[in-house]
Amino acid sequence: MYKKIMVAIADDEISRSALEEAQYIAATDGAVLCIVHTVTKGMKGIDDDEADNRKAGAALLERARTTATTDATPIVETRLLDAEERYGRTAIMEAIAAAVTEWGADLVVVGTEGRRGLERLVTGSVAEQLVKTVEISILLVRPH
Numbered sequence: 001m002y003k004k005i006m007v008a009i010a011d012d013e014i015s016r017s018a019l020e021e022a023q024y025i026a027a028t029d030g031a032v033l034c035i036v037h038t039v040t041k042g043m044k045g046i047d048d049d050e051a052d053n054r055k056a057g058a059a060l061l062e063r064a065r066t067t068a069t070t071d072a073t074p075i076v077e078t079r080l081l082d083a084e085e086r087y088g089r090t091a092i093m094e095a096i097a098a099a100v101t102e103w104g105a106d107l108v109v110v111g112t113e114g115r116r117g118l119e120r121l122v123t124g125s126v127a128e129q130l131v132k133t134v135e136i137s138i139l140l141v142r143p144h
Contacts (some may be wrong), residue, residue, distance in 0.1 A: 001028075001029040001031070002026075002031045002106050002107045002137075003029070003031050003032065003106055003121075004031060004032050004034065004035075004103065004105045004106050004107075005022050005025055005026050005029075005031045005032070005033050005034070005105065005106070005107045005108075005109065006022075006034045006035075006036060006096075006099065006100055006103060006105040006107070006108045006109070007019055007021075007022035007023075007033065007034070007035050007036070007072070007108070007109040007110070008036050008037070008038070008096050008108065008109070008110045009035060009036070009037055009060070009064055009086075009111075010037065010109070010111075011056075011060050011067065014111030014112070014113060014141065014142075014143050015111050017111060017112055017143065018111040018141040019035065019064055019067065019068060019143050020056045020111050021109055021139060021141050022035075022068075022109040022139075023067075023068045023070075023073055025107070025139075026068075026072075026073045027070065027072035027073045030079065031107075032075045032076075033043060033064060033068055033073055033075070033076045033077070034076075034077040034078070034079060034103055034105065034127075035061055035064045035068065035076065035077070035078045035079075036061075036078070036079045036080075036081050036094060036096060037060055037078075037079075037081065038057075038081040038082070038083045038091075038092045038095045039053045039054050039057045039080060039081065039082055039083065040053070040083045040091065041082045041083060041084055041085065042102070043104055050062075050070035051078065054080065056066055058080055059079050060068075061078040061080060062078070064078070064112050065077075065078050067131055069073075079099060079107075081095040081096065081098075082095060084096045090129055092126050093126045093130055093133060094110045096108070096110075096126070097130060097133045097134050098128060100113075100134050100136065101134075105126055105136060105137075106136055106137065106138060107136060107137045108129060108134060108136060108137075108138050108139070109138060109139045109141060110126065110127045110138065110139075110141070111127070111137075111141045111142075111143075112125060112127035112128075112140045112142060113142075113143065114143065115116075122141070123142060127140050
């Protein structure tokens with residue numbers, strides 16, 4: 001089964017559900033779990049204060065690591081990723097995809113809101129972009 005599971009999170013309910021699913025699979029398979037969060041770097045209209053964003057991201061990862069670390073999942077790593085401006089709208093996906101490859105994950109878990117129609121066309125979806133980019137299994141977690 002899976003040996004290295006990566007879960008991408010933000011500070012929202014969908015991410016908490018994705019983390020629960022990833023933690024369950026890691027515990028079942030005896031896998032290492034890596035929790036990642038992406039901080040946008042130098043992106044116009046998104047970064048008000050990069051230092052504050054990094055601090056908040058690190059705090060989010062620490063809370064997630066504490067939640068996910070149990071007797072069944074004793075090895076939980078975290079990584080704060082930088083999304084680079086040069087990638088534009090795909091910056092977050094590019095950062096996650098690079099981390100998946102670098103870490104050698106064999107499963108990536110992400111939450112998805114299941115947007116449809118014009119909203120999906122305008123905003124895009126990190127999850128949808130990952131499906132098209134990474135060459136490993138992806139588990140998409142929808143809201144309950």
